[in-house]
Amino acid sequence: DAGVIQSPRHEVTEMGQEVTLRCKPISGHDYLFWYRQTMMRGLELLIYFNNNVPIDDSGMPEDRFSAKMPNASFSTLKIQPSEPRDSAVYFCASRATGQGNEKLFFGSGTQLSVL
Amino acid sequence: QQQVKQSPQSLIVQKGGISIINCAYENTAFDYFPWYQQFPGKGPALLIAIRPDVSEKKEGRFTISFNKSAKQFSLHIMDSQPGDSATYFCAARSGTYKYIFGTGTRLKVLA
Numbered sequence: 001d002a003g004v005i006q007s008p009r010h011e012v013t014e015m016g017q018e019v020t021l022r023c024k025p026i027s028g029h030d031y032l033f034w035y036r037q038t039m040m041r042g043l044e045l046l047i048y049f050n051n052n053v054p055i056d057d058s059g060m061p062e063d064r065f066s067a068k069m070p071n072a073s074f075s076t077l078k079i080q081p082s083e084p085r086d087s088a089v090y091f092c093a094s095r096a097t098g099q100g101n102e103k104l105f106f107g108s109g110t111q112l113s114v115l
Numbered sequence: 116q117q118q119v120k121q122s123p124q125s126l127i128v129q130k131g132g133i134s135i136i137n138c139a140y141e142n143t144a145f146d147y148f149p150w151y152q153q154f155p156g157k158g159p160a161l162l163i164a165i166r167p168d169v170s171e172k173k174e175g176r177f178t179i180s181f182n183k184s185a186k187q188f189s190l191h192i193m194d195s196q197p198g199d200s201a202t203y204f205c206a207a208r209s210g211t212y213k214y215i216f217g218t219g220t221r222l223k224v225l226a
Contacts, residue, residue, distance in 0.1 A: 004158070031212055033214070035216075040218075041218060042204065042216055042217055042218030042219045043159070043206075043219070044216075045213065045214065045215065048212065048213065050212070055212070056213060091159070093158070095212075102149070102164065102208070103149075103161045104151075104159075104161065104214060106151075106158030106159050106160065107158050108156070108157055108158050109157075109158055
């Protein structure tokens, strides 16, 4: 298995532009998580999905952020409009249902820089 | 109540020494406490985990100590090696599938 795949690896954009981050979870995993990593706040949970349905989006910072999961193999995190304070590393992670499957598998992240 | 507080923020240890990272929580409903290891440019990866009915878990040079009454848990890395230099995150699971992470500890092991 190729693991969790995120794209792009790096994104540099200007303030006000729309940014779309992409994630392909591990096949068979029915939970998908979006995290944001910064030096000050560490890893923050933004939103997670179960069977493509958003379960908890309480970590989404504001209306400029939105996430979708149109099918079991693809999710997007969109920021519109982007701001410099959104600069961070964004991680996608997935896991399977059930006890014994507590391990989260993380992608390599997208380094976002908003100028 | 959903926070997991981690310390120290950074740690420098000599090769062969013991690295200790501490975490504290408030929510007694947390039922699973993993530690993740992250190398530069990579996503975090599960290192070791413990459930609250156990006070200690050891895997090789890595040990988790868990104090349920104090609501604290810690990671001990024995005989620390330069290859252990990474960022370490403690975490706690809330409900069945919600994972709350600490702010991370950057460990550097000097050769």
